[in-house]
Structures are given as C-alpha cells and as structure tokens.
Amino acid sequence: MQFQDNIPIYVQIEKYLYRQIALGKINPGEKVPSVRQLAVDLTVNVNTVQRALNQMNTEGILEVRRGLGSFVTTDTELILQKRRELIKDTMSEFLESTAQLGLTPEKTLEELKKFIEEKKGD
Amino acid sequence: MNKLLEVKELTYRKNLKTILDNVNLDFDSGKIIALLGENGAGKTTLMRVIVGIAKHYQGEVLLNGDGSEVYRKANIAMTDNLKGLSDSTKIEEVEEFYQKLFSDFDSSKFEQLRSFMKLSNDMKLGQLSRGMREKLEIAVTLSREAKLYLLDEPFSGIDPMARKRIINSILLWKNQDSTIIISDHFVNEITTILDEVVIVKDKKIASHLSADDIRAHGKSIEEYYESLYADEGAE
C-alpha cells in the first residue's frame, strides 16, 4: 500500500480502513488487525496507526478494547453513513479533477453518461 | 513525560573548523525520526557525540537525564560498528564479540535478522559486498535492546527490494519505547514511517517538526526539505 507523502499519514490510514469496512472486507463486530500488523502491512509507523485508530474510535466506527484490540462497530447505520460520506468525498474529488480539465458539473454529468453507455457496449 | 534524549547547546570543533554550532534538540521515546542534511552537514558527527564516541565538545548530552558516557554507550546502538574487526572475522565471531561485550545483545534476534538478510555464519567480513556489510551492521545494531538506535545512512548500499524488507523488519521488531534516528542526505522510501523530521543545515538545526505537521500543509517531506535549500539556486 503506497501512501502519499503530502497528506498526513494517519488520515490516509483512516481512509483505507473506512474503505475496508465499507466494502465489507472487515465485518461489523469483527476485529481489525493489530496495530503492529497494520504498520507492517501498510509500511507505516506504529504511532500513526495508533493515531488513526484513536480517531476512528472517537468517531464511533471503531471500538478500542484495551488488551483485546480494535473492533468494528455493530452499528450498521453508522457504517452506512460513513460509506455515504466516502462516496461523497470521491465524487467531490472527481468533480475537482474534471473542473481542472475545464468541465462544469453539468458537462461532467453528460460526458459521464456517454462514457458509461460506451462501456456497456464493450 | 521526561525526554529520552536532550542535546543542549552543543558546539563541536575539529581541526580548527566548527562542525556543529550551538545545537539544541530533544526527543521523546517511541519515535522514528529522520535526520536530514547534505553530505558533510554534521549528521554523523551529531550521532557520534550523542553515543559518546566524539569528545571534547561544549554543551551537554543527556539520555534519560544521565550524561555519563558509559550509560549512553550501554543504551544507544549505532551502526558503523564493524570497522574495527579484521577482514578475516567470521560472522559468527562478530556475533560472539557483541554477545560477550554488550549485555543487551539478543542472540536469537540476531539469528533471525541474519537469516532474514541471507547472511551465513561462516562468511568472513572481507568477503562481504558493501550491501551485505551494511545489512550486517543493521542486524547487529537492531539485535541490541537499546533505548535509542542511531542508523547512519543505513541503506546507501542496499537495493530497493532489500530496503523494503529491512524497513518492514524495523516496524515489526521495534520496541514500543525505543526511538530510532535515521540519517540520510536524501529523502527516500522511509518517509511514510517517520514521526519527526530534523534538518541539519549550516552547522545548526534548521528545522525540527513532526512529519504530519509538514503533511498537514500539503507538502511532502521531500518537498519541504528541498524548500529549505530553494533560495540557494540550482547548481
């Protein structure tokens, strides 16, 4: 997992974990890999993993149980909400990129529809 | 929380030249810190002062509040630690040297690191390539249970694949409370594991920041480092 060096690492770790949860790769109630394991898997510092987990704990997505590890919340509503937030973030990043190419949001929508149609044809 | 390492008003001169000028630094335990600076900026000298090898300096160096040289040597592990052994020394003799002379040397950890680096016990120091020698230095250094690790340009002769594996092993084996300082003259793939960055420039500490603070401004560590040299113009 290659992280960018100009965005705080703990933020990127959070995003990564949210995606894992949103995609169902880690199920509600399931234990998240240990801090050390995540650090090695993602090639990041144990401290930054800890910071990310603490942040997610504050937001309620994760439940840190001392000595046992971090567990995904069983609150599926919260998970869905987070998923919606992630989708919104992705879309907003997409619109920013297309805006840089000179497309308005309406034009972007047009081009996107065309593109999806073409894709169906393949 | 008490600081693990304090460097106070350190000035170091040699051969009538000032190498470090009124350096002040402190570090907490449990961090991974990069020490960046050009070649000849004084990074190695700073490490040698910290560990107690460099002498006759002004100022103070305290490890856990203790300034004695023997305490520092006993609790700090530094690379560049094999030059004094002859070329005919076998790796198993290197292990014996460290195991007998350093009470915090963990032989089983060394065995793991040694085989991880694909070095065998009967290889002689004179037979090792530069990269293998550096791997051995790292293995010896990390096998000590020290409070502070000083890695001086540890990866310069090592290929990128091996570098990744070594970095992973550092993450896997690092003790929660120990601090690692890695020095280099360019920023490489260690940036994502850093907690803090210290930049040495013009004999002083030009900057000491947390890595995430730099990134919070949208800059990569490399960009930040280069920006400090921006006003000097391209070569």
Place this chain on the structure above:
Amino acid sequence: MTTFKALFNQMGKKKRRSVYLLALLQLVAASIFALWGLFSNGGFSNSDNPIVWFVMVCTFAPLADMAYVVLSAWQNEKEYSSQTWRLVPISSSKFYLANISSAIVNGLYLVLIQIGMGIVTFLPAFLSKDVRTDIWEINRALAKETHAGDFWQKFSDAFPIGEILSAFLAFILFAILVYSIVTLLNLSSRTITDFLPDKHSKLIRFVIMIILIFIFIVLTNNLGSLLNQVRWGDTTNGLMSFIENNLVLAFIDIILGSINVWLLKNFHEGK
C-alpha cells in the same frame, strides 16, 4: 555495562592468535636453521649435533618476543583508535587496563610456550653421550650437597627467591612502561593533530611524534640524574635496589597510565 573480564578476553583473542603465530614461526625458523646447520659444514661437529635444535630455538626466542611486543603494541593502538572497540560501554580506565594486561598476560603465555619448546627440543640432546655424562655428574654433585644438609642454603644462594620475584616484577613493570610510552606517543600526537588544520595531517603527526620523542628523551635524562641524587637505602644490597627500582618504575607507570586514561576519556576518538 561490560565487565572487565569480558573485554579482557575479547582483547586477548587477537593477541593469543599472534602468540601462536609467532611461536610457530620461531619453531619453523629454528628448525630450518637447525637442519641447515646439520647438513652444512657450518662448524657443527658431530657431538654438538643434537643440541643444534635447542640452540636455534633459543636464538630465535628473543626475536619472537620482540616481534610480539611490536605486534601487541600495534594491536593496542588500533583498538584505542577503533570506533568498534570504543563503543563498548566501559570506562576509559578499564579499557586501558584491559588492553595492557591482555598484552602482558599473552606475552607471558608466549614465554611459557617458548619454555615448553625449549624443553622439547632439548630432549634430542640426550642422544649425545657427552650431554648424558655431564648431566649425570651434575646429579652426583647435587646429591653430595643434599647429604651435607645445607642444600636449601645452597639452593637459596643460587636461586634467591626474593630477588627472582623482584626481577620478575621489574620485568612486568618495564613491559607496562613500554606499552604506556607507545600509547602516550600515539594518543598525544593524534590529540594535538586534531587541534591543527587537517591538511597534511599525516605529515604533521609524524613531526609532532618526533618532537614528543625528543622531549621525552630530554625529560628522561633529567629525571634519571634527579633520581640518582634521591637514592636512599643500601644500593649494594641486590634486593633493596630492586625494590627501589620497582617503586620508581611503578610510579612512572601510574603517571603515564593516568595521562593516557585522561587522553582517552577527554580527547581521543575512535574512528
């Protein structure tokens, strides 16, 4: 923290290897020369032949000993200047003592090996009838003395224990002196060089060493004449003069040692 014993042992390893190497070289050289002596017309008559090996071993022994002093002093200085060794967590004074004592102890080990070699190479001498007769006559003479009852008196006259021990002590103190002087020259010249510009540092260091040697010789001469004026006690008595000399030697060793430890602690760096 590293123990003195552990450091002493590690420092001794290299020196012990030198001991074995030099003892071997001595034996090989002596053997070659002995063989050459046997087969040439180099003046060895028949009855002398079995002694040749022993004589050659004895001839080469001092050479091996001197080579050992040079080699071990060289190894000592290398360790003072080596980062690998100086990183060992032990005080400068213990480091210095471990270096010198491991050099001396292994030197004594070399002498012991040489004595052993001497005994072994003397054995062929028993092949010669002349040698056997000589030894038998010595035996008879000794037997007569024992009978007379004053054997121990004669023995202690021939081998005065006090003086032998003092001589041995003097030898050790002198060996310490040699190593201390070499170290002092090395450490002080390097320290002075560190305070000068680093251009032509090797040349500068060489010049400084010459100057220091010169100063040292002048000081020694002055010190020598000073000491002669301060002589006390009965200098005709062998034992007393030994003890006096030993005290002076010990005093000088301590002074030089203290300077060396001070230099190690405050100035001299390993690279």
